[in-house]
Amino acid sequence: MKIFRRVIISLLSIASAFLICAILIKIQRNSPIEVYKALYAYGLGSWFSLSSTLNTATPLIFTGVSAAVAFASGVINLGQHGQLLMGAILTAILGVYLNLPGLIGIPVLVVFGGFAGALWAGVAAVLKKFYRMDEFISTLMLNFIAEYFTIYLATYPFLDKKAYVPATRLIKRIYFMPDVSGLSLAFFVAIFSALISYWYIKKTRSGYELRMMGHNINFARIGGCSVELNTTLVLLLTGFLSGLAGGLLILGGTQHRFMKGIGANFGWDGVMIAIIANNSIIETLFYGLFFGALKNGAIGMEFETAVPSEFILLLQAVIVLVVVGARSAIEYYTQWIRSLAKLKKVVSGND
Amino acid sequence: MAFVEMSKIYKVYPPNVVALNGVDLSLERGEIHSIVGENGAGKSTLVRILYGMIKPSSGEIKIDGEKVQISNPSEAMKLGIGMVHQEFMLIPSFKVFENIILGQERSTLGFINRKKAAKTVQQIIDQYGFGVDSNTVVSQLSVAAQQKVEIIKQLYKKAKVLILDEPTAVLTPQESDELFEQITRLKGQGKTIVFISHKLDEVLKISDRITVLRKGQRVTTLENKDVNAIELAKMMIGRNLSQISKRESQPGKEVLSIKHLSVRSNRTNKEVLSNVNLSVRAGEIVGIAGVEGNGQYELVQSIVGTIRPYSGEIIVNDTDLTQAPIRERRKLICYVPQDRKYSGLALKATMLENMIMTHHLKDEFKKGLLALDWKKAYSYAKQAAEQFDILYRSLDEKPEVLSGGNQQKVVVAREFSLGYTLIVLDQPTRGLDIASTEYIRRLILQMRDAGKAILLVSADLDELMQLSDRLYVIKDGKIVAHIDPSKADIHTIGNYMLGVVN
Ligand SMILES: Nc1ncnc2c1ncn2[C@@H]1O[C@H](COP(=O)(O)OP(=O)(O)O)[C@@H](O)[C@H]1O
Ligand SMILES: [Mg+2]
Numbered sequence: 001m002k003i004f005r006r007v008i009i010s011l012l013s014i015a016s017a018f019l020i021c022a023i024l025i026k027i028q029r030n031s032p033i034e035v036y037k038a039l040y041a042y043g044l045g046s047w048f049s050l051s052s053t054l055n056t057a058t059p060l061i062f063t064g065v066s067a068a069v070a071f072a073s074g075v076i077n078l079g080q081h082g083q084l085l086m087g088a089i090l091t092a093i094l095g096v097y098l099n100l101p102g103l104i105g106i107p108v109l110v111v112f113g114g115f116a117g118a119l120w121a122g123v124a125a126v127l128k129k130f131y132r133m134d135e136f137i138s139t140l141m142l143n144f145i146a147e148y149f150t151i152y153l154a155t156y157p158f159l160d161k162k163a164y165v166p167a168t169r170l171i172k173r174i175y176f177m178p179d180v181s182g183l184s185l186a187f188f189v190a191i192f193s194a195l196i197s198y199w200y201i202k203k204t205r206s207g208y209e210l211r212m213m214g215h216n217i218n219f220a221r222i223g224g225c226s227v228e229l230n231t232t233l234v235l236l237l238t239g240f241l242s243g244l245a246g247g248l249l250i251l252g253g254t255q256h257r258f259m260k261g262i263g264a265n266f267g268w269d270g271v272m273i274a275i276i277a278n279n280s281i282i283e284t285l286f287y288g289l290f291f292g293a294l295k296n297g298a299i300g301m302e303f304e305t306a307v308p309s310e311f312i313l314l315l316q317a318v319i320v321l322v323v324v325g326a327r328s329a330i331e332y333y334t335q336w337i338r339s340l341a342k343l344k345k346v347v348s349g350n351d
Numbered sequence: 352m353a354f355v356e357m358s359k360i361y362k363v364y365p366p367n368v369v370a371l372n373g374v375d376l377s378l379e380r381g382e383i384h385s386i387v388g389e390n391g392a393g394k395s396t397l398v399r400i401l402y403g404m405i406k407p408s409s410g411e412i413k414i415d416g417e418k419v420q421i422s423n424p425s426e427a428m429k430l431g432i433g434m435v436h437q438e439f440m441l442i443p444s445f446k447v448f449e450n451i452i453l454g455q456e457r458s459t460l461g462f463i464n465r466k467k468a469a470k471t472v473q474q475i476i477d478q479y480g481f482g483v484d485s486n487t488v489v490s491q492l493s494v495a496a497q498q499k500v501e502i503i504k505q506l507y508k509k510a511k512v513l514i515l516d517e518p519t520a521v522l523t524p525q526e527s528d529e530l531f532e533q534i535t536r537l538k539g540q541g542k543t544i545v546f547i548s549h550k551l552d553e554v555l556k557i558s559d560r561i562t563v564l565r566k567g568q569r570v571t572t573l574e575n576k577d578v579n580a581i582e583l584a585k586m587m588i589g590r591n592l593s594q595i596s597k598r599e600s601q602p603g604k605e606v607l608s609i610k611h612l613s614v615r616s617n618r619t620n621k622e623v624l625s626n627v628n629l630s631v632r633a634g635e636i637v638g639i640a641g642v643e644g645n646g647q648y649e650l651v652q653s654i655v656g657t658i659r660p661y662s663g664e665i666i667v668n669d670t671d672l673t674q675a676p677i678r679e680r681r682k683l684i685c686y687v688p689q690d691r692k693y694s695g696l697a698l699k700a701t702m703l704e705n706m707i708m709t710h711h712l713k714d715e716f717k718k719g720l721l722a723l724d725w726k727k728a729y730s731y732a733k734q735a736a737e738q739f740d741i742l743y744r745s746l747d748e749k750p751e752v753l754s755g756g757n758q759q760k761v762v763v764a765r766e767f768s769l770g771y772t773l774i775v776l777d778q779p780t781r782g783l784d785i786a787s788t789e790y791i792r793r794l795i796l797q798m799r800d801a802g803k804a805i806l807l808v809s810a811d812l813d814e815l816m817q818l819s820d821r822l823y824v825i826k827d828g829k830i831v832a833h834i835d836p837s838k839a840d841i842h843t844i845g846n847y848m849l850g851v852v853n
Contacts, residue, residue: 224681
């Protein structure tokens with residue numbers, strides 16, 4: 001019942017967001033139907049579109065689940081961007097120098113990417129544990145440091161002299177992530193990680209403690225949950241997830257090297273997705289795929305119509321506002337209507 | 352004609368809590384009108400509507416026969432209605448007169464004449480005999496004196512109707528008596544007093560008329576002289592009050608032992624507990640009495656482990672827990688915290704998740720390396736919810752939809768079914784209706800008879816007298832008396848609490 005209601009609310013909100021944007025497109029004297037057609041064709045319309053949508057969704061799922069797990073535990077990890085970059089740079093560097101057979105090398109590199117992300121988030125955990133610094137601030141700041149640090153590494157010590165832009169050298173060919181007719185295996189790793197995270201947070205004792213911390217930290221602490229240890233654990237785990245996103249971007253993406261801008265906006269998109277999904281991992285998965293389709297469709301839309309791909313940012317923003325707004329508005333008004341109904345019943349019962 | 356006339360007042364809190372169900376209330380000039388009713392009967396809601404803090408769902412208010420709309424407290428103020436809240440709203444670092452004139456500054460050219468203001472305020476204080484110095488800083492005043500400041504503030508704003516919402520809940524018996532004298536004096540000056548309480552002896556002592564509320568409905572309004580406490584209690588709860596009887600305690604071996612415990616405040620480094628020694632044996636209830644804020648909280652928190660003691664020892668079942676983390680302690684201690692919303696429950700998690708807290712540390716709920724045995728958890732929670740008479744629809748429901756009494760039962764059910772020998776209770780019945788209070792008190796006695804060692808901290812002296820086998824009085828962080836409640840009366844204990852005797 002509750003799940004059913006949530007699905008309905010989400011679908012209605014997305015539909016109304018599309019409607020609102022249709023009006024905006026119309027005002028710009030473009031055809032909303034053409035735009036949405038192109039969006040669909042390039043987002044989902046063919047195997048080629050679908051597979052590249054799933055590839056685009058892969059890092060979003062990782063960063064989204066990372067944010068959702070953290071927020072659900074009451075840990076405000078906003079450092080997905082930096083953790084992803086650290087994962088990417090380590091994988092990119094090791095991919096050049098490490099000598100392992102492909103079958104072993106790929107998982108090793110992916111896991112190293114995860115570790116780099118976890119370690120970077122671990123800095124925030126250390127700052128929190130020993131200096132009582134809010135992870136909310138420290139993870140944000142670490143994003144900037146990671147940004148400049150990775151660019152420095154790609155520009156100086158590990159620069160590929162033959163590249164036109166600051167970039168590391170191409171990783172060994174044996175480490176390229178295999179794909180199934182265009183769909184990278186990285187996507188399956190993302191789905192698998194999301195499901196594991198779901199199981200962990202819903203079914204395990206530790207996951208239970210984490211969720212209770214998210215609901216009421218005093219309740220959890222008094223109840224005997226290891227609040228401090230858990231906070232560290234969450235930072236490491238969610239850092240690991242973001243780091244995986246980075247590692248897989250290198251192994252599974254198209255560039256196979258670390259370049260400036262490789263992290264795109266995946267970190268912040270993940271945070272946004274977690275917020276829309278109300279920190280539910282299954283919903284995060286869904287919205288990750290959905291935004292992947294939008295991003296991918298946007299490219300086609302730009303080809304086919306006069307609407308620039310930046311329009312998708314607007315659509316995304318409208319969806320966020322409508323979904324999050326609708327959730328609280330619907331909550332508020334159903335309560336209000338129920339109270340009116342109750343009043344009527346009570347008043348008539350007395351006469 | 353009545354001075355204030357509220358008629359057919361309804362209030363439904365979203366989504367479906369009927370707090371008031373067609374209540375009428377009329378107030379005369381110069382009367383003390385008490386509103387009695389159990390917790391949750393709707394007393395606060397009714398007066399908050401009169402004070403403009405809450406909008407009624409329907410109903411009308413007349414003052415001097417004229418219909419009025421009171422949509423916020425400042426409109427109420429203009430109509431001469433003032434209210435002292437259950438929680439005070441004073442700025443601790445301000446002086447008394449500054450707090451009183453705050454928001455009502457009478458200035459010339461934007462300058463406040465502080466001397467004159469202080470004098471005006473002092474005049475009011477003296478006129479009504481409040482005995483407070485208008486130049487004292489509020490943070491240095493006792494709770495009782497702060498309450499006086501709140502009352503003076505309303506008088507300064509020229510209140511004709513003064514609403515006091517459970518003013519005696521925070522006072523000792525002596526302080527309450529003083530308040531009653533002042534209230535009577537105010538009535539003599541023609542003020543109307545609305546006095547809310549669920550303590551019937553107080554109500555019978557001072558009221559002219561009494562309105563009884565039960566479950567959001569007015570049962571009746573009657574003259575004080577026409578009623579006695581037993582009748583009033585019956586009207587309040589809709590049945591006869593049952594007596595809780597208690598057997599002699601059979602104390603066994605020592606379970607909790609606290610030796611030379613001292614705790615210092617983190618901020619001020621002052622001692623908030625000094626050299627506390629106490630013990631609780633199996634099969635007895637040991638009460639801690641004291642004016643709130645005298646170290647009870649710190650005592651409980653150092654037992655549970657959220658506060659680290661400065662020196663001393665805390666020993667439970669021969670295990671030294673002085674330095675142990677909370678997690679280890681919770682494998683030995685059942686604990687009902689004083690504020691169920693702050694730390695007793697996660698209101699937005701499910702009932703099941705609330706019931707399994709702390710139990711999840713036990714081996715029996717482990718499944719495999721990491722997983723929790725949710726099936727077992729479910730059957731435990733279901734069984735406990737039934738055993739403790741919790742009214743709920745499903746274990747997936749959130750505790751936020753339960754009544755206060757049922758929320759507290761969730762906490763109590765969870766903690767009592769942990770089954771450890773030591774039970775620490777901090778205000779276990781605060782804010783509950785009479786039925787739930789009685790129910791929980793009976794459970795506490797049952798637990799004692801089953802051989803548990805119970806430490807009971809309460810601000811309710813009646814509760815302590817009723818349940819405790821031994822009673823310690825705490826004042827300024829020190830144990831100042833060790834009393835057998837069957838041999839002492841409530842005023843003696845009150846004197847220890849206030850530090851009048853040593
Ligand atoms: N802000 C609120 N939202 C929802 N329910 C409320 C709110 N305030 C009070 N209630 C409910 O309304 C009922 C009456 O409460 P209240 O007026 O505080 O009673 P009393 O003061 O007699 O104890 C109770 O069931 C209480 O839980
Ligand atoms: Mg009240």
